[in-house]
Each structure stands twice: as C-alpha cells, then as structure tokens.
Amino acid sequence: MKFLNPWGLLGGLLLPIIVLLHLKRRQVVEEQVPSLAFWDEVIRELEGTKRKKIKKSLLLLIQLALGILLVLACAEPAIFSSLKGEEVTFALDCSLAMKAREGEETHFQQAKEEIEKFMESLAEDTRINIVLLKNESELYGEKLSKNKVRQALQKISCTNEVLNVEFASQVLQTLPGEVIIVSNKDLQLGDKVIQVGKSFANLGIVAANYDYYSGIVLCRIKNYSNNPKEAVISLADHQEKRDIQSFKVQGGAETDITLQSGKDAGLLQLKIENQDALAEDNTFILPLGEGYQQKILLVGDNFFLHSALACNPKFQVETREAWDDQCLGYDIYVINKKIGVEKLPPDVCALMTNVPAQLMADRKKGVYPLQMTEGSWAKHVKLKEAFIEDPILLKKEEGDQVIVEVEGKPLMLYRVKDKQCIVYSSLDLSNSNLVMLPDFPILLDNILEDFFMNNNLNYGPGSTIYPWKGKSLELVGPKGQKTSLEELPVTLDEVGLYQLKEGETVVKHMVVNPPATLISDMENSKQSEAVKQDTGPVIFDLQNIMLIIVLILLVAEWEVAKLDL
Amino acid sequence: MEAFLKEIEGLKIVPKKMLKKGGRGSYKGTGRGDSLDFYGHRRYVAGDDIRKIDWLAYTRTEELYVKEFTEEKELHVNVVLDNSASMDYGDPNKWEMARTLALGLSYLTLKQKDSLSFYTINDDLICIQQYMRGKENFFNLLQLMENAPCRGTTVFTKLMQLETGRSGITFVISDLLEKNWSEILDYLNVYGQEIVIIHSLAPSELTPNLAEELKLIDKETGKIRKIHFNSTVRASYMKKIREFIAQNREICTSREAQYVLAVTDMLPVTILARAVEVFK
The missing domain is CATH 3.40.50.410 (von Willebrand factor, type A domain)
Structure with a gap:
C-alpha cells in the first residue's frame, strides 16, 4: 500500500487534540452553587455513573479511530501494481x-x-x-x-x-x-x-519601428502558411487617426510595409485585420512620445553627451551631479563621474565615460584614427575622419567586446558581469573630433539600443518583472487586471501595454509585443x-473504503454519545 | 446608584389594605378620625363634640346627627434583605441586585415621608435602621450597606423578632433557599402586614452551563457533591428550578402576598416597578 498524498499524513499531528479534549472534559471543575438541594434531587433521579465511564472510554476510542481513518483517507492510500512495461x-x-x-x-x-x-x-x-x-x-x-x-x-x-x-x-x-x-x-x-x-494559416507582425523624423511606421509581416495571403493592416494612434493598407504576402515570406502616422503620435497600435489562426501575434504596439520614452540618467554633466542624447526623441534625459538614492529607477545610466561599479544596482545598464584606473592600460602619445569593430553598434557608423589625440587605452579581459579601438587596442569596450552590462569608454571627448561628426549620436544610439535589445529592457510574452526594493508597486495588465509587485516577481503573459504603478502614479510603461519568431533558442x-x-496503475483505491468506515463509525459515535447525554 | 434612583423617581409605595396600627399619617386607617374623607352620619349621643353636629341634617329631620370622617395612619415599611452566603452568587451577582432593590425601596419610602425599618437576615436578624423618616437618612443607610458582607445561612424564623407594632408593608428580598420560609408569611399575615416577596435568582441558576465533570460546593454549608453534568442532568435541574419557582409563587398567592421574580439580568427598575405594582 502506498499513499498518493503523503502530506495528508501530517493531519495525524492533530490526533492528540482529540485526546486532549477528552482529558479536558474529564477534568473535574470546582463550581460553587448557592444550594446543593436541587442537585441532590437531580442526583437521586439520575443514577449510573459507572456505565458513563465505560461509555466515555468507548467514545474516545471511536473518535480516535475516526481521526486516524480520516487522516489516512486524506493521504489517499492505494494499492498499486508495479509498471514494468516500456x-x-x-x-x-x-x-x-x-x-x-x-x-x-x-x-x-x-x-x-x-x-x-x-x-x-x-x-x-x-x-x-x-x-x-x-x-x-x-x-x-x-x-x-x-x-x-x-x-x-x-x-x-x-x-x-x-x-x-x-x-x-x-x-x-x-x-x-x-x-x-x-x-x-x-x-x-x-x-x-x-x-x-x-x-x-496565420499572418503575424514580427517587427515594427517608427521613424521620428518622417512619422512613418515600418512594419514586417510574416505569412506562416505556404499560400499567398491578402493582408489588411491598420494603424491607429491615441487620437484614433488611422492608416490602413492591403497587400499580398507570399507563402512563407516576410514583407515590409510602411504606414503613415502623425508626428505627435503617442501610443501606436498596428493590427492585422484579417481573421487568421493565431490572434496573439496580430497586434503590435509602438510606444512613442512623452510618457513612453526610455529614461536615461546622465550622472555628471557633459555638454557633448547631453547634446547627443537629448537630440534623440526616443530618450528622456535627466542630469544629476552625483550618484545618490534618487538615481534608482532609470532604464539606462550614462556616468561621467568616478563611481565604483559596486555602488551601481546589480542589474544596471550603464555607459561609463570615466574609467577606473585599474582598467586603464597606458596612454599613447600622438594623434590616431578611431576605428569601429564589427557588431550591432557599428550600424551606420563609419568613423571616417575621426581622430583622437593622446588616447588612453583600456585593458581587455576575457569576454569583453571591443566597440572602438585605436590600432587594435580598445578605447571603448562592452563588459557583462553577473547582471551588470557596462560599456567602458576612455574616449576623451575634448581631445577628439568625434563629437563634431554625425557618427557620435548614432554611435551612442546604437550602444543604448543594444542595451535595450539584449538586457531585458525589451519585453516579450513570458518576461519577468521583479519587485523594486523599498517600493510598493502594482502591475496593471492590458485588460486592466491588477497584480501586487511587493515580494514575488510577476510574469508578463499577455501581449499589450502594462503599467507599473505606485499608488495612482504610473512609474513605468512596459509594452509586450508578439515574439519575432515562434521558435527561438533563448530567454x-x-x-x-x-x-x-x-x-x-491503482488497482485498489482504499480512500473510499476508509470514508465508508468513517461514516459507520460516525453513526456508532452518535449512538454512544446519545447514551452519554 | 444615582442613575437608578433617578429612574425610580416616579414610583410610589401605596398600601392596598387599610392600616390598623401606627401613628397619624396620610393613608387610610380602619378607624374614624379627622381626615377630610367623609365616612357617614350617626345619631348624636351625649358626650359627642357638638361642633360635629350636622345642623343641615337637623333642619330636615329634627334629629341630631354627627358627621364622621375616616382615620389617617402612617405607613410603615419593613425592608428585609437576605445576606446569607448563597446570595453572593451569579453574574450579575444576586447580592448586588438585591441590595440595589432594597435601597431603592428604602429611598421610595423615605422620599414619600413614610417610616422605614431596614433589616438584614442570615443566621440572625440584624436591624440596620429603625423608624427612619425623611430622605436625609438615606445617605446614612447607603453607607451602612456599602460593604455589608454575605455570610451564614438564612434562618427565616428569626423574622419573628420583627417589630410588628405598626401596620404597613414588608418587603422580603431573598433567594428563598430555606425550606420553611412560608411560616414567616403566616406570622406576618397575622399582624396585618402586606407582604411582597422578591425572589432573587441568577441566570446561571435558571439555565446552568457547566463543565462535564463537576465538584459542586454549597456556598452556605460547604458540602461537596461530585456530579457528571450532561444535557439530561441539565434538563432535570431546570425542571426542578421551574417547579421551585412555581411552588414559591403558589405559597405567596395562597397567603395574599405578592411574589416578584427578580432574575439578575433584568433591569432593577422593572423589578421594583413590579414590586410596588405600578403596572397593575
């Protein structure tokens, strides 16, 4: 015999309560009464205390048996045959x-x-x-x-x-x-x-992007079936301005289309209007404008960095002179001060332009051309005619990815340690003409974009949100469902816009969009x-038998208890 | 106490019978006197006060008649409070309730300027105050009764020592646990006293909720009984108590005494109103 729910046996710990209750009931209690006269008459009328003692013990035994059987029944006892097949x-x-x-x-x-x-x-x-x-x-x-x-x-x-x-x-x-x-x-x-x-037979939006300068939305649609399909895609912004287009997507192919939106668009929603097999990937949200911008904190003001960041409409830049407790809660940090990495939050994404001494290798005298390495941050950045005078080179460790180098030696590198993703840069902006070139804001944009792409700042179905230390937050889902985010992490299951609220104030917006592919190797x-x-397989379920015995014993207990009344 | 006295302010103790004995007062007596209540005419006999001759009757009948008026007597109230050990029982306490009622009756008596005697009874009858008049004496009584203890057993035959020289009402407040208490009703009846028995009982005496295995201790005698308490015992006990109350009521009714059941969870003012019969 085995128990399907062995935890049920823990109920046995309650059995002593039955015995204790019996002992308590048997305990003689002294009671002062005004007169014994009535009680004497009652005693004379009702006699037979010996019988009662026997009944009490019997009652205890029946109740204990009841308790034991109930505990065993809770543990779901069953006799099994062993499985020996394939x-x-x-x-x-x-x-x-x-x-x-x-x-x-x-x-x-x-x-x-x-x-x-x-x-x-x-x-x-x-x-x-x-x-x-x-x-x-x-x-x-x-x-x-x-x-x-x-x-x-x-x-x-x-x-x-x-x-x-x-x-x-x-x-x-x-x-x-x-x-x-x-x-x-x-x-x-x-x-x-x-x-x-x-x-x-499914059409899905796999990616979408917005051009801030022209107000055009670029959208990529995939046809998962083998047959060409006519797709109708609509675009709606927060002012209900719409663009709708119809086009044909070849079987198994992806097609990019452009839709026109206003320049002051807030929350853009792309939607495939066709009814297809999977509804979950028919909607895509593009959060734009104030309230949905990525929050970047610049610690230690720098004219070049501030100008390059502020010209990008995707970012909302704030500046602080020193690192303090108010610096928490930003998406990305650009740190232009000497701050130890240990002071930063454990899951921080930061660009550090003031490199600690232990990371510096040596200073090269003279003027050298800057060179980009291969990688996502090199997109649209050529660094032609970009020079630096007396560059300070960085020490490269295993796992570091070099972004900018001088004669094969790193000036800017990307390092991931535990959950911290940090780009170290020894590029002295006052000694380089890079800041005067259009490459500089693009390079910054690429680096920050890379943070968003790779470091959990991009949310998909199944992404997890962790509680913020010292803050009592509430997560409001796309359908208005509320979840407290005080101790346990919460998973973002649905596609749509989530809001992280502290009281009535929205602390952060999180957009969960359909995945770019339905099969992946990560996350x-x-x-x-x-x-x-x-x-x-159970060949004999003892739980029901025990419950029947419990019922019989209950009847017996009632009969014995009635005699005692 | 102050709130309670305010509540009973409207009550009045009025005798139902005509008073036979006692000094001059303001209640109807059995004899003829000088009150304003006209009683009747009788023929003039030598020695009658000629001022009482009804000259109008003489002009009509040419016979001499004198007018007669009823006599007015003073009301004397006896308050007898049982302070045996059995009274110190229950929640709310029987003694507390009984003392409140006794003081309430005393206050009413003194307030209406009647004569009051206050006694406590257990093994002995103790006269706390006798022939008091006027509200000013109430504070003194209150102080005397403040820390009065409950002890001993009730011996009702001691009530035979009660001063019965004046007619009036005797209030007895007790739990009536002594068997021969009815004898005292006969004794008081002989002396023309109106009797009001206030039977004090605690709710737990009427419907006991006790543990299963009990060692019962008599509060008065200290005797012990062990008992297995269950619903059968409870039912039997409650039947006995109901019979006891009915029997006491019967004893009172048969002797023209008024019986008032005072369960301690009732309002004292309600009990007192029943005792002085304002509801009738």
Whole structure:
C-alpha cells in the first residue's frame, strides 16, 4: 500500500487534540452553587455513573479511530501494481503557436486528443513521461500510468511563450525510451512526430519601428502558411487617426510595409485585420512620445553627451551631479563621474565615460584614427575622419567586446558581469573630433539600443518583472487586471501595454509585443507545477473504503454519545 | 446608584389594605378620625363634640346627627434583605441586585415621608435602621450597606423578632433557599402586614452551563457533591428550578402576598416597578 498524498499524513499531528479534549472534559471543575438541594434531587433521579465511564472510554476510542481513518483517507492510500512495461515520452508543444485555431479546436487541444488516441495503442503497464515544450521545456510527469496521463493532460494549458528548440532538445536527451513529439511544427527532436493541424494559416507582425523624423511606421509581416495571403493592416494612434493598407504576402515570406502616422503620435497600435489562426501575434504596439520614452540618467554633466542624447526623441534625459538614492529607477545610466561599479544596482545598464584606473592600460602619445569593430553598434557608423589625440587605452579581459579601438587596442569596450552590462569608454571627448561628426549620436544610439535589445529592457510574452526594493508597486495588465509587485516577481503573459504603478502614479510603461519568431533558442520562462513520479496503475483505491468506515463509525459515535447525554 | 434612583423617581409605595396600627399619617386607617374623607352620619349621643353636629341634617329631620370622617395612619415599611452566603452568587451577582432593590425601596419610602425599618437576615436578624423618616437618612443607610458582607445561612424564623407594632408593608428580598420560609408569611399575615416577596435568582441558576465533570460546593454549608453534568442532568435541574419557582409563587398567592421574580439580568427598575405594582 502506498499513499498518493503523503502530506495528508501530517493531519495525524492533530490526533492528540482529540485526546486532549477528552482529558479536558474529564477534568473535574470546582463550581460553587448557592444550594446543593436541587442537585441532590437531580442526583437521586439520575443514577449510573459507572456505565458513563465505560461509555466515555468507548467514545474516545471511536473518535480516535475516526481521526486516524480520516487522516489516512486524506493521504489517499492505494494499492498499486508495479509498471514494468516500456517507457514512452510524449513531448507536448505548449508554445504560442499551438494556440492556433483550426475550426472549433486549437492545435493544442488537438495535440491532447492525439496523445490520448496514441495511448490507446500502448500496453497497460507502459510508463509514460510528459515533457512540456516551451521556452524552458520541463519534465512535467515521470513514469505515469495511462490514467494519470489523462488527468495530467486536463491540467496542462498552453503558454504565450516561444519554443526554445535547443533547450527542449537538452531535456529530451535525458529521457530513455521512445520520444514522441506532438506539435504543429516540424520538429526533428524525437523518434516520432505527431503533427497536429492541417495548416497554419496565420499572418503575424514580427517587427515594427517608427521613424521620428518622417512619422512613418515600418512594419514586417510574416505569412506562416505556404499560400499567398491578402493582408489588411491598420494603424491607429491615441487620437484614433488611422492608416490602413492591403497587400499580398507570399507563402512563407516576410514583407515590409510602411504606414503613415502623425508626428505627435503617442501610443501606436498596428493590427492585422484579417481573421487568421493565431490572434496573439496580430497586434503590435509602438510606444512613442512623452510618457513612453526610455529614461536615461546622465550622472555628471557633459555638454557633448547631453547634446547627443537629448537630440534623440526616443530618450528622456535627466542630469544629476552625483550618484545618490534618487538615481534608482532609470532604464539606462550614462556616468561621467568616478563611481565604483559596486555602488551601481546589480542589474544596471550603464555607459561609463570615466574609467577606473585599474582598467586603464597606458596612454599613447600622438594623434590616431578611431576605428569601429564589427557588431550591432557599428550600424551606420563609419568613423571616417575621426581622430583622437593622446588616447588612453583600456585593458581587455576575457569576454569583453571591443566597440572602438585605436590600432587594435580598445578605447571603448562592452563588459557583462553577473547582471551588470557596462560599456567602458576612455574616449576623451575634448581631445577628439568625434563629437563634431554625425557618427557620435548614432554611435551612442546604437550602444543604448543594444542595451535595450539584449538586457531585458525589451519585453516579450513570458518576461519577468521583479519587485523594486523599498517600493510598493502594482502591475496593471492590458485588460486592466491588477497584480501586487511587493515580494514575488510577476510574469508578463499577455501581449499589450502594462503599467507599473505606485499608488495612482504610473512609474513605468512596459509594452509586450508578439515574439519575432515562434521558435527561438533563448530567454527564460516560468515553471509550472510538475506531477511526481507515478508508481503504476491503482488497482485498489482504499480512500473510499476508509470514508465508508468513517461514516459507520460516525453513526456508532452518535449512538454512544446519545447514551452519554 | 444615582442613575437608578433617578429612574425610580416616579414610583410610589401605596398600601392596598387599610392600616390598623401606627401613628397619624396620610393613608387610610380602619378607624374614624379627622381626615377630610367623609365616612357617614350617626345619631348624636351625649358626650359627642357638638361642633360635629350636622345642623343641615337637623333642619330636615329634627334629629341630631354627627358627621364622621375616616382615620389617617402612617405607613410603615419593613425592608428585609437576605445576606446569607448563597446570595453572593451569579453574574450579575444576586447580592448586588438585591441590595440595589432594597435601597431603592428604602429611598421610595423615605422620599414619600413614610417610616422605614431596614433589616438584614442570615443566621440572625440584624436591624440596620429603625423608624427612619425623611430622605436625609438615606445617605446614612447607603453607607451602612456599602460593604455589608454575605455570610451564614438564612434562618427565616428569626423574622419573628420583627417589630410588628405598626401596620404597613414588608418587603422580603431573598433567594428563598430555606425550606420553611412560608411560616414567616403566616406570622406576618397575622399582624396585618402586606407582604411582597422578591425572589432573587441568577441566570446561571435558571439555565446552568457547566463543565462535564463537576465538584459542586454549597456556598452556605460547604458540602461537596461530585456530579457528571450532561444535557439530561441539565434538563432535570431546570425542571426542578421551574417547579421551585412555581411552588414559591403558589405559597405567596395562597397567603395574599405578592411574589416578584427578580432574575439578575433584568433591569432593577422593572423589578421594583413590579414590586410596588405600578403596572397593575
């Protein structure tokens, strides 16, 4: 015999309470009365105290038996037969794409039905594992019986996450026996693939951007099906000004289109008006203008840095002379003061233009041309005719990425340590003509953009928001749902605009847009509650028997208690 | 106490019977006197005061008649308060309630300028104050009763020592736990006293809620009984108490005494109003 819910046995700790209550009831209490005359008459009328003592002990025994049986029933006792058959693993795709609707059902529902159908062909003693394929795939149940799998399937729900194939492959490699992939994608991960969904007739917005100077929105649409599709895409801003366009997207192709918006646009919403299989990737939000700008703090004022940052409409720049407690809560920091890295928050993204002495290598005498290295920050930056006089070179460590160099030696480098992402720059802006070139604000923009792209400042379905120390915040979701962000981190599940509020004040806006791809190899996701290893099919459920005995004992207890009354 | 006295300000103690004995007062007596209440005519006999001759009757009948008026007597109120150990019981306490009622009755008596005697009874009858008149004496009584203790058992036969030379009302406030208390009603009846019995009981005496295993201690005698208390015992006890109350009421009714049940969770003013019968 084994217990399906061993925690229920903890209820046994309450049994001494029954004994204590009995002892307390048996405890003789002294009571002063005005006269014993009435009591003497009552005693004469009612006699038989010996019988009562026997009944009391019997009552205690019955109540203890009741307690023990209830505790055992809570622990769900059952007799099992051991599973000795072959081992099969079902890898169920729970990623966003599985929410695609085809007829009345989603692909996810079809996948569950396919698993149930497949199980019918398996022997009764087959041990079944369930793996949930998503961003961070997990082993949901291990060595389960068929019944347990059916119960588990009812509890599993689809996520808004992107499928991380590499992570899924690592999880599946650890499992023995046949691996059956159940997905609407062609995933070459297991021994067998059950493909659900006849087609994936879906159009999705994979990216969008806004040109601040022309007021044009550039949008990239992907057609996931093999057939060309006519797409109707609309653009609406906060003043309900709209642009709508219709165009054809070839099967399996991506198409860029431009839509016209006003220059004072606030929150732009792009929407595919066609009804398709997946609704979740039909909306894309572009947060623009005041209130949605990225907040940058410049610590230690510098004319060149301030001018280059302030000319970029994406940023809202604030300046402080020194680092203090008021400096928390910004998206990115540009630090032009000598501040130790240890003073900065553990997850800071910062550009430090005042490099600590231990990072400096040596000073080169003379005038040298500046050179860009390959990387995302080199986009549209040529650095032709950019020179520096007497540059201070930096020491490069393993893992550092050089951004700007002089004769192969770093002047500006990117370093990630724990969760801190810092760009160190020894570029003396007063000794270089770089600040006079159009390359300078572009270079700054590229560096800051890189921070946003790579360092959790860009939110997607499944991104996690952590509580801010010393602040009582509330997260308001796209549908107005409120979640307290005091102690536990919160996952952004839905696509749309989230607001982080302190009281009635909006501290931060967070936009969650559909993922650029439905299959990826990175990012984190939340974990679901997993089913423990099963011992085999239940051949005898003792819980019901115990509950029947409890009922019989309750009747007996009532009869004995009645005699005592 | 002050609030309570204000509440009972409107109550009045009025005797129902005509008063036989006692000094001159303002209540109807059984004899003839000088009050303004006309009683009747009788033939003039030698020795009658000629000022009482009704000359108008003489002109009509040519016979001499004298007018007669009723006599006015003073009301004497006895307040007998049981201070045996059994009275110090219950929540609200029986003794507290009984003392409040006794003081209330005393206040009413003194306020209407009648004569008051205040006694406590347990093993002995103790006269606290006798033949008091006037409200000014009330404060003195209040002080005397402030720390009066409850002790001993109730011996009602001691009430035979009560001064019965004056007619009036005797209020007895007790829990009536002595068996032969009815004898004292007979004794007081003989002396023409109006009797009001205020039976003081605590709610826990009427409906006891006790633990299961009990060691009961008699407050007066100190005797001990062990008892297993359950719903059957409780029901039997409550039946006994109900019978006890009914029996006491019957004893009072049969002797023309007024019975007032004073459960300590009732308002003292309500009990007092019943005792002086303003509701009738």
